[in-house]
Amino acid sequence: MSKWMIILAIFSVVAIIAGYHYYRTQTHWVASDDYKKPSENQAQTLVVSYSRTGNTEAAAKEAAKFFDADLITIQAPAYINDLSGLKQASDDAMAELETTDLIHEPIDLQQYDLIILSTPTWWFRPAVPMWAFVNSQQFYGKKVFLMMTGNSRYEPAMIEKFADRVTAQNGEYLDMLFVQRGRIFWQKSKQEVNAEVSDALSQLNQKWEDILN
């Protein structure tokens, strides 16, 4: 076998493994333990979680634990975790859509002091269902913090636009946390992501104390 054939064979194997990995990660749900609020106290914080394949939901549960928060999950049927849902997610995010049908239990945001919006990143911006959620809610002057997971990066201009939508719905946008999970062979484990979430939130302790006390 010539040197070039060996190189081609190696490239092909790596491409097949990477392709299969991508297919699996986009069409399988990453399960995490059921969320149980740590205490019986009335929650001051609500974590709103959208997740297409489970990674952001695990991070949302970690944040909910950190805040002793209530957690609600939102479903967006247009973006189910098969290849058609992936294509729709990609097309709609690229077109910067801000609405889609959502399914979630009824929510009264008025009873909370802090609302954490937890979402994956789709084309450098929060996923379409989180825009749809914000655009459909009334935030009653409550403080709103955005938490995003992503493989690589987000676009600050898109976050500013998202913050404007929160403000338009009478929320007080605080800030955001981006958790970079990395790509393919270099992706962080769920445990590493969870540790990063609770470390990052702990570093903002003064902010939370001012809001919640």
Ligand SMILES: Cc1cc2nc3c(=O)[nH]c(=O)nc-3n(C[C@H](O)[C@H](O)[C@H](O)COP(=O)(O)O)c2cc1C
């Ligand atoms: C359509 C689509 C677009 C994406 N675009 C980005 C992106 O612009 N930046 C990024 O860091 N990650 C991007 N990702 C990766 C996801 O944000 C990342 O894998 C996320 O943690 C998945 O969360 P989930 O498992 O909760 O759905 C994209 C994923 C999809 C499906």
